[in-house]
Amino acid sequence: MDEMSWSRKYGRTYHYPFSPGTTSDDRINYNWWENVSKIETLIHTEKLDGENTCLNQYGVFARSHAAPTRHPWAGYLKERWSWMKNDLGELEIFGENLYAIHSIEYTDLENHFFIFGIRYLDVWLSWEEVEFIAEFFELPTVPVINEIIPENQNDFKEGVLEIVKESSMFDSIEAETQLPSTMEGVVTKNIKEFPVHDFAENVFKYVRENHVSTDEHWTRNWKRAKLNWEKPDN
Numbered sequence: 001m002d003e004m005s006w007s008r009k010y011g012r013t014y015h016y017p018f019s020p021g022t023t024s025d026d027r028i029n030y031n032w033w034e035n036v037s038k039i040e041t042l043i044h045t046e047k048l049d050g051e052n053t054c055l056n057q058y059g060v061f062a063r064s065h066a067a068p069t070r071h072p073w074a075g076y077l078k079e080r081w082s083w084m085k086n087d088l089g090e091l092e093i094f095g096e097n098l099y100a101i102h103s104i105e106y107t108d109l110e111n112h113f114f115i116f117g118i119r120y121l122d123v124w125l126s127w128e129e130v131e132f133i134a135e136f137f138e139l140p141t142v143p144v145i146n147e148i149i150p151e152n153q154n155d156f157k158e159g160v161l162e163i164v165k166e167s168s169m170f171d172s173i174e175a176e177t178q179l180p181s182t183m184e185g186v187v188t189k190n191i192k193e194f195p196v197h198d199f200a201e202n203v204f205k206y207v208r209e210n211h212v213s214t215d216e217h218w219t220r221n222w223k224r225a226k227l228n229w230e231k232p233d234n
Contacts, residue, residue, distance in 0.1 A: 008092075008119075009063070010052055010054065010063075010094055010117070011196070011199035011200065011203070012027060012199075012200070013187065013199075013203050013204070013205045014027045014028060014029035014032075014200050014203075014204060014205070015027065015028045015029065015204075015205055015206070015207065016028075016029065016032055016157075016160065016204055016205070016206050017029070017030055017032065018157060018160075018161070018206070019185070019205065019206040019207050020207075020208065020209035021185065021206075021207030021208050021209050022207070029200065029204060032204055033150075033153045033156075035201040035202070035204075036150045036156065036188075036204070037150050037153075038201075039150060039190045039192075039202065040149070040191075040192070041147055041148070041149055041190075041191045041192070042147070042148050042149075042150065042188050042189060042190055042191060043127055043144055043145075043146070043147050043148070043188070043189060043191050044144070044145040044146055044147075044148065044159075044160070044163060044186050044187075044188050045116060045141075045142045045143060045144050045145060045186070045187050045188075045189070046142055046143040046145060046168060046169055046183055046184075046185075046186065046187075047142075047183070047184045047185035047186055047187045047205060047206075047207065048096040048098060048106075048114060048142055048168075048170075048184065049096075049098075049102045049103055049104040049184045050096035050097045050098040050099075050100075050102065050114075051063065051071070051073070051074075051096070051097040051100070051102075052094065052096065052097075053069070053074065053077065053094070053095055053096070053097040053113070054092055054093065054094050055077065055080075055081050055084065055088070055092070055093040055095075056088055056091070056092040056093070057085055057088045057089065057090075059078075059081065060074055060077050060078050060081050062074065071100075072222075073097065073099040073100035073222065073224070074097060074099070076099060076112065077097060077099075077112075077113060080113075080139075084137055087137075090120055090121050091118060091119075091120055091133065092118065092119040092120075093115055093118050093133070093137070093139075094115065094116060094117045094118065094119065095113050095114050095115040095116055095139070095142070096113070096114050096116060096142060097112065097113055098112050098113070098114070098225050099112040099113075099224060099225060100222045100223070100224065100225070101175050101222065101223045101224070101225050102175065103174070103175055103176070103184075104168065104172050104173070104174065104175060104181055104183075104184055105172070105173050105174070105175040105178075105225065106168060106170040106171060106172055106225060107170070107171045107172070107173060108170045108171040108228060109170055109225060109226070109227050109228060110140070110227060110228055110229075111139075111140050111227070112225065112227070113139060113140075114139075114140050114141060114142045114143075115130060115133075115134045115139055115140070115141045115142065116141065116142045116187065117130065117189075118130050118133055119196065122195060122196045122197070123193050123194070123195060123196065124193060124194055124195075124196060124199065124202070125193050126191060126192045126193040127144075127189075127191045127192075128191075129193070142187075143168075143169040143170075145163055145169075145186065147191065160186055160188070160206050161206075163183075163186055164182060164183060164185060164186055164206055164208060165182060166182060166183060167180065167181065167182060167183060168181070168182075168183040168184075169183075172184075182208060183208075184207060184208060185205055185206045185207035185208055186205065186206045187203065187204070187205045188203070188204045188205070188206075189202060189203045189204070190202040190203070
C-alpha cells in the first residue's frame, strides 16, 4: 500500500501576517483579508498545543502520515480507533492529541483528543457536520471561541488580537515554569464546507511568539497530561 492510500497530510495552515509565532519554514498569507472577506461566516477556534493526529480507516497517523504512528502517547487513541474504524469509511478525522504535555500544560482537561476538522474525499466538511460526526463518535471538538461575519479588516484583526490575550479554555500554564500562560493561538476557518485544494484560502492561524519551549529531546522525558478525574480532590 503506497503512502497516498494510507493518508494525505493535513494542509499547511498559513499564518496571518500579524501572527508573531512564525518560524523559518512557516508560510504567511499576505492576502488574508481578500480571502476572509469572501467568506460569509467564519469561526475562531482555539489552537491547542498538541500533536496533529488523523484517524482514518487505515489507522492512527501523526503529522508525517507516512505510516501509522508508533508514538507511545498515541496508544490510547489506537484503542479508541479500534472500535471506530469500521464506521469511518472515507472519513478522515483530524484532531489535537494532548496526551503528552508540550510547551503548554492544560490543567482543566476532560479528554485528551479534540477534533478540529474532518475531511471526506476532496472536501473539508462544514463545522456543523464536524460537530455531528464528533458527537456520533463521542469525541469532543476543539473549543469554539466565536463565530464572525467579516465586515471590517481592522476590527477583524483587533478581534483576533484580543482573543489571544486570554488563557486557554482548558486553563493553561507554561510547562517549563508552571506560570500562567495565554492560549497558544487561534485557528480561523470557513464555517461551511470547502474543497481540499482551497484550504489555504479558507483556514488561517495566529500563533503566539516563542510558543515552542521544548527542544528536540522532549520526547525522551515526556509527561502525560492528567485528566480532571485523575486528580485528587482539593
